[in-house]
Amino acid sequence: MGNSSNKKRKVAQKAIEYVKDGMVLGLGSGSTMYWVLEELGQRVQSGLNIQGIPSSVKTQKLAKEFGIPLTDFSHVQELDLAIDGADEIDPEFRLIKGGGGSLLREKIVDVAANKFIVVADDTKLVNQLGSYPLPIEVVRFGWETTKDRVESLGCKALLREENGEPFVTNNHQYILDCHFNQIEKPHTLHNQLKSMVGVIETGLFLDMVDLVIVGREQEVTVLEKEELI
Ligand SMILES: O=C(CO)[C@H](O)[C@H](O)COP(=O)(O)O
DSSP states (O other), X not given: OOHHHHHHHHHHHHHHTTOOTTXXXXXXXXXXXXXXXXXXXXXXXXXXXXXXXXXXXXXXHHHHHTTOOBOOTTTOSOBSEEEEXXXXXXXXXXXXXXXXXXXXXXXXXXXXXXXXXXXXXXXXXXXXXXXXXXXEEEOSTTHHHHHHHHHTTXXXXXXXXXXXXXXXXXXXXXXXXXXXXXXXXXXXXXXXXXXXXXXXXXXXXXXXXXXXXXXXXXXXXXXXHHHXX
16 A cells, blocks of 8 residues: 555544444545545444435445445435545645535535544645635536636636546536635635636635544644644
């Protein structure tokens, strides 16, 4: 197993300690979550009674493969715990997410949880958000005009592509990756973007996170907000 996978597996094992019998879980997306799902699947095989709501089609497929029972928002509206990855984490636990293109469903799932734990390796910790291009989900129709509006905020916005074609989200929409380099006021930026016609959701996850579990070379650390500031 590579160094990076080893870190992710250790983070996953730590995160699973917060899962209790009977919980309904929000299941995030990404490569760190792969290990969380694998660990969860093993616990389920050993008798752990949980249900999950997946935040992407990929996570749904993996969860099924690992034998994790699933439910949906027509059956439960409140989740006990959500576990999800991140692309950047700042000292105030503000996140950039959406590297895998699942930001809208992730936000719907993560915000519905009573507790939200982020799982990541130490490369995701930053002093200021923005080096990682901010993904935003936009309506396909007229995305070119939405892009112009978004760029008026001072970024370069690139339509995400996959195999030479526009990347299509699980909600059948597009992603613009917005290169701001530095995001000084995440709340202001989020509100400005959300007020633009054509923008569905931003990858800024603000005021949501309770704990961050970080995989480092030698150890796994659990961060509470005040430890980072
Ligand atoms: O936001 C996400 C997908 O939309 C992921 O959580 C984020 O990209 C982190 O993924 P990884 O664990 O592979 O680094």
